[in-house]
Amino acid sequence: MKNTLYQVSTMDSLMQGWFSGVKTLGAIRENGDTGIGTFEGADGELIAVDGKFYKAMSDGRVALASDDEKLPFACVAEFDTEWITDISLTTTLGSLEKALSGVLDNFNHFYMARLDGFFQSVTVRVLVGCVPPYPTLREASKRQRVFTGTNLRGSVVSLYTPSFAKGCNLPGWHTHFVSADRKIGGHVVDLSLASGKAAFTRLCSLNMELPKDIDFGKLDLTKDMSADTHAVEK
Numbered sequence: 001m002k003n004t005l006y007q008v009s010t011m012d013s014l015m016q017g018w019f020s021g022v023k024t025l026g027a028i029r030e031n032g033d034t035g036i037g038t039f040e041g042a043d044g045e046l047i048a049v050d051g052k053f054y055k056a057m058s059d060g061r062v063a064l065a066s067d068d069e070k071l072p073f074a075c076v077a078e079f080d081t082e083w084i085t086d087i088s089l090t091t092t093l094g095s096l097e098k099a100l101s102g103v104l105d106n107f108n109h110f111y112m113a114r115l116d117g118f119f120q121s122v123t124v125r126v127l128v129g130c131v132p133p134y135p136t137l138r139e140a141s142k143r144q145r146v147f148t149g150t151n152l153r154g155s156v157v158s159l160y161t162p163s164f165a166k167g168c169n170l171p172g173w174h175t176h177f178v179s180a181d182r183k184i185g186g187h188v189v190d191l192s193l194a195s196g197k198a199a200f201t202r203l204c205s206l207n208m209e210l211p212k213d214i215d216f217g218k219l220d221l222t223k224d225m226s227a228d229t230h231a232v233e234k
Helices: 011-015 025-029 093-101 137-143 214-218 226-233
Strands: 004-008 034-038 045-049 052-056 062-064 073-077 083-090 110-126 145-161 172-179 185-203 205-209
Touching: 011 073, 011 137, 011 226, 025 052, 025 073, 034 110, 034 145, 034 172, 045 110, 045 145, 045 172, 045 185, 052 172, 052 185, 083 093, 093 110, 093 145, 093 172, 093 185, 110 172, 137 226, 145 185
Parallel strands: 004 205
Antiparallel strands: 004 073, 034 045, 034 073, 045 052, 052 062, 083 185, 110 145, 110 185, 145 172, 172 185
């Protein structure tokens, strides 16, 4: 459905270690062609572009993900370009996200941004798969793998979440990347963009599916996870 963010589970439940698969990729792809997420056991990073769903793995490989893989957290949308802007010479992830925010006219909606460009460098992280009993995301991130690519073309997929949705998702921009040659991908740690074009779609509706597992109800989602989130993101 156009202008709708389809989300599986919540960011705070992922932070607390809810890594059990909720929906299959096949079911998720019915709700969008662009997005981000992670796989069961926090085993790799999802980057969806042009209706193709890629899995960035902790050994550095990027491959098309199978429809029968399950995901504990994902955010996808049917990308319907509403406007495009040129962005160049952003030498950090923070400066890119500031540039993306600079063209928004309303900070109370969700947005999906897709940026295609030439990058002087991109550094991504990929989580290493865990087995039950699952650790928190903060603990799991201590085993993450970090990869850097230089002088490459690729696509950034970034979801903007308004501040009032804190807990359901990560306020601000949540950014993943996949190279044009599909040799590097993951959750963006930092980047330097030479030039690119960013397309945006505004998401005015939220369709969220929560885990049906009874153990999901045992999570304390009233906790303030800001410190953990900051530690994981930084």
